Amino acid sequence: MNQQPPASTPALSLAEQELQKGFDAWHAARASTDLVSRLYAAAMGDAHPGEVGAFSSCDWTTLGSMVTRLRLRPGQVLVDVGCGTGGVGLWLSRALAVHLIGIDISATAIAAAAARRSHFVSPDQAAFRVGTLQASGLADGAAHGLVCVDALGFAPDRPAALREIHRILKPGARAVLTRALPRTCDPAKEAAAAGFEIEHIDERPAEPELWRRLYGLWSTHETDLRRELGDLQAQTMLDEVARMLPRLDERRAVVLTLRRPDPLLPSR
Numbered sequence: 001m002n003q004q005p006p007a008s009t010p011a012l013s014l015a016e017q018e019l020q021k022g023f024d025a026w027h028a029a030r031a032s033t034d035l036v037s038r039l040y041a042a043a044m045g046d047a048h049p050g051e052v053g054a055f056s057s058c059d060w061t062t063l064g065s066m067v068t069r070l071r072l073r074p075g076q077v078l079v080d081v082g083c084g085t086g087g088v089g090l091w092l093s094r095a096l097a098v099h100l101i102g103i104d105i106s107a108t109a110i111a112a113a114a115a116r117r118s119h120f121v122s123p124d125q126a127a128f129r130v131g132t133l134q135a136s137g138l139a140d141g142a143a144h145g146l147v148c149v150d151a152l153g154f155a156p157d158r159p160a161a162l163r164e165i166h167r168i169l170k171p172g173a174r175a176v177l178t179r180a181l182p183r184t185c186d187p188a189k190e191a192a193a194a195g196f197e198i199e200h201i202d203e204r205p206a207e208p209e210l211w212r213r214l215y216g217l218w219s220t221h222e223t224d225l226r227r228e229l230g231d232l233q234a235q236t237m238l239d240e241v242a243r244m245l246p247r248l249d250e251r252r253a254v255v256l257t258l259r260r261p262d263p264l265l266p267s268r
């Protein structure tokens with residue numbers, strides 16, 4: 001395997017430290033019980049890749065799209081930004097025999113991801129670091145490929161996050177991202193503005209129904225969620241249900257494959 005490129009831990013602004021505290025509490029609560037994971041599994045049924053243990057819409061089809069679209073070779077470097085507890089990147093690292101660097105704003109998530117590493121790969125095949133979507137701490141051109149599952153929407157400054165993804169990809173390398181937007185919005189517009197070629201847009205027609213089933217389960221398990229996670233975290237989930245449920249009919253979910261242009265290759 002190749003050596004991983006150097007990385008540094010970026011200093012977080014005060015606003016980012018607040019965001020970090022929120023996500024640390026979110027991850028700590030979910031780690032304290034298997035209830036939330038069981039509800040994701042129940043909502044996805046046999047589309048749920050249980051070993052990955054994602055807190056996201058990542059199903060077998062999404063994993064398959066990432067494998068197909070990344071076009072990675074063994075020994076190359078994959079970055080997973082907003083990696084959470086690491087399952088998506090670790091599964092891909094093992095499947096594709098690539099080095100993984102997982103980045104997340106939550107130190108709690110990063111510790112959990114590092115603790116899961118040995119289930120998937122050897123210790124030298126995956127590293128996890130605190131960083132943000134806007135400031136990953138990675139060197140220019142560090143990545144042969146990048147994934148970002150259900151995290152870009154959390155970036156306080158999405159254009160800056162897309163510019164950061166562009167910066168850390170090698171010329172010609174691809175980023176595979178999940179995005180969900182109202183049908184009236186163009187899911188590729190922001191990425192094009194950041195300098196990406198849009199290589200593929202894979203539709204995810206089943207994604208809104210997944211959230212409808214999950215939100216239904218969160219609502220019917222309100223008492224269990226309050227008992228297991230505490231009122232604050234349970235209320236955050238119920239607030240998400242109230243905010244997002246009315247918008248699901250208008251939602252278009254996609255997997256975007258973005259390519260950083262390579263000046264040495266003819267453009268498509």
Ligand SMILES: C[S@@+](CC[C@H](N)C(=O)[O-])C[C@H]1O[C@@H](n2cnc3c(N)ncnc32)[C@H](O)[C@@H]1O
Pocket residue numbers: 023053054055056057058081082083084085086087088103104105106109131132133134148149150151154155156
């Ligand atoms: C919905 S979870 C998805 C996690 C993971 N991708 C998965 O599929 O399980 C979103 C993740 O984004 C992280 N996150 C939120 N804002 C972030 C930011 N500005 N920079 C980096 N990570 C962020 C959260 O800590 C959380 O782990």
